Amino acid sequence: MxxxxxxxxxxxxxxxxxxxxxxxxxxxxxxxxxxxxxxxxxxxxxxxxxxxxxxxxxxxxxxxxxxxxxxxxxxxxxxxxxxxxxxxxxxxxxxxxxxxxxxxxxxxxxxxxxxxxxxxxxxxxxxxxxxxxxxxxxxxxxxxxxxxxxxxxxxxxxxxxxxxxxxxxxxxxxxxxxxxxxxxxxxxxxxxxxxxxxxxxxxxxSLAMSSIKFHFYGRTAHGAGDPHHGRSALDAVELMNVGANYMREHVIEKARLHYVITNGGGAPNVVPDVAEVWYFVRAPKTEQQRPIFEWVKEIASGAAQMTKTRLEEELLTSCYEVMLNEPxxxxxxxxxxxxxxxxxxxxxxxxxxxxxxxxxxxxxxxxxxxxxxxxxxxxxxxxxxxxxxxxxxxxxxxxxxxxxxxxxxxxxxxxxxxxxxxxxxxxxxxxxxxxxxxxxxxxxxxxxxxxxxxxxxxxxxxxxxDSKTYECGVPDSLPPPSRRK
Ligand SMILES: [Zn+2]
Structure with missing residues (x-):
């Protein structure tokens, strides 16, 4: 036995x-x-x-x-x-x-x-x-x-x-x-x-993230001679950044927001009719990142309203955090x-x-x-x-x-x-x-x-x-950056 x-x-x-x-x-x-x-x-x-x-x-x-x-x-x-x-x-x-x-x-x-x-x-x-x-x-x-x-x-x-x-x-x-x-x-x-x-x-x-450029379009004028005719695109960029920096206090601590001004005008005596700021918006999870990103976009449109400029968004990419797999x-x-x-x-x-x-x-x-x-x-x-x-x-x-x-x-x-x-x-x-x-x-x-x-x-x-589904952060209508005009 x-x-x-x-x-x-x-x-x-x-x-x-x-x-x-x-x-x-x-x-x-x-x-x-x-x-x-x-x-x-x-x-x-x-x-x-x-x-x-x-x-x-x-x-x-x-x-x-x-x-x-x-x-x-x-x-x-x-x-x-x-x-x-x-x-x-x-x-x-x-x-x-x-x-x-x-x-x-x-x-x-x-x-x-x-x-x-x-x-x-x-x-x-x-x-x-x-x-x-x-x-x-x-x-x-x-x-x-x-x-x-x-x-x-x-x-x-x-x-x-x-x-x-x-x-x-x-x-x-x-x-x-x-x-x-x-x-x-x-x-x-x-x-x-x-x-x-x-x-x-x-x-x-890794952090979920969106990369987006905000282009503001105003009206040029002499900076000293007739600034009242101008509408400064740079003002819009600056006000947008102020708004985004105030927003920081009210989002989760692990969110990350960084920007660079990629076009702020050419000379102080010319009211800039074009200005551009490039943002990265990050958070640990996509479900946390997406609402913050929407808020940043609303701030941009608020800045355009305040300065009587026109806003164009250029979304470059938007990625998910990495999902880990144990086996x-x-x-x-x-x-x-x-x-x-x-x-x-x-x-x-x-x-x-x-x-x-x-x-x-x-x-x-x-x-x-x-x-x-x-x-x-x-x-x-x-x-x-x-x-x-x-x-x-x-x-x-x-x-x-x-x-x-x-x-x-x-x-x-x-x-x-x-x-x-x-x-x-x-x-x-x-x-x-x-x-x-x-x-x-x-x-x-x-x-x-x-x-x-x-x-x-x-x-x-x-x-x-956990029953969530993948929804690409870049809409179907948007070609890859190098394919755009
Ligand atoms: Zn690498």
Missing amino acids: KKVLLVAFVLPLIFSTDGLARADRKKEAVWRWMDSVKENAVATARDIWEYAELGELEFHSSERLARYLEENGFTIERGVADLPTAWVATFSSGEGPVLGYLAEFDALPGLSQAAATPTRSPVEEGGNGHGCGHNLLGTASAFAALGVKQAMLENNIKATVKVFGCPAEETLVGKVYMARAGVFNVVDVMLGWHPGGGNAVTFRS IAETLQKNLEQVGPPPFDEKDEEFARKLAESFENEPDSILLDTEIKELEIVPPDKWKWGGGSTDDGDVSWNVPYGRITTACFVKGCPGHSWQVVSCTGSSVGLKGMVTAAKVLAGAGIDLITKPKLIKAAKEDFVAKL
Whole structure:
């Protein structure tokens, strides 16, 4: 009797450990394959780093990444969602689950900097640079998809893997307009990542946000001779800002409101007939952000009324906060631990030490992070919010989504800085990129081979939505910014 019990207890254990080991062996074979072909990915990321093109203008970068996938057996649908630099790449065995990866490739203005150089040294004075590492971001996502394709071929796995080439993340445009067009809804689960200073699953949300320009039109006149004939558009901007600043006291503390005057007139002795102010309006949740945004728009129209000027609104974009998914986060964590941190060496350490000399703040004692941060899953009422916003939010409200970060920058690098540009073109950034690609590939293989995982991710997604539905913050009638006259 005892023997029978023991067998009944031990046998399933043996089988399940063996089953697990088999699944992990599949991934290990893919990771070895990825190591053997990583130079191709590195060359792609380096090329995109060199192009350093701004959002909606990333023609070379977008094409370079699409070609990398095309040359490796993916088919590309270009120009999706009326965005010339957006595309969807697909490899499919015709049935099974659909897995997606998010790719980006836009750079930032004014950050041009030589690669792997620890002192300020622009390649082109005032030129663009990859100060957010999107050259690594896009390439690792594509490289991960190639890893999944390899696993599908080697193990006869039935599935579809897609990579979404998403332009203009820095202006939060690409994924919002793609989500509005329903581009992402074809996948069962979506994975993504962002280069950073450490290795972790990103289990934190981001702020919902709208970006809008207010244009005021008045009537010009001599500032001293006949100001009574004039109607100042600048007055409208100033009164609008006063109104918005008074509003701050009466909105939730976590709301964020910032503006710049992008046109305030040309000379003091000319009553400005045109003036423009650009606002970002943010709050942790879309349901909190949208009423505040409506209030700001009412303030603008009040300012126009007070100054007898005419108001035109120019909504650029509007994005959701990121919806977190627990089963995907756990799958990513497991793979992050299996892959391990980027293999930095003594040369990388030396570069890091020199670069850290340029930091304003006292550098961290660890400059290249080789720790894997523990995953702390918390319920929605305890979620943490990062200070920024990302258009990943709109993806995460359409399909179950999870993301990670890996160490691609020296710890303590200021965000969007020349120091980051230096790292994202160096072996530090490129090693972090290969690590991210392996983790994303491993998690992708787990998801497409374990139907239970996708089911759990979908159930969690429905529960977190809590009966709310996605309504894009940009109306259907509005074309993407680069498509407007
Ligand atoms: Zn970024």
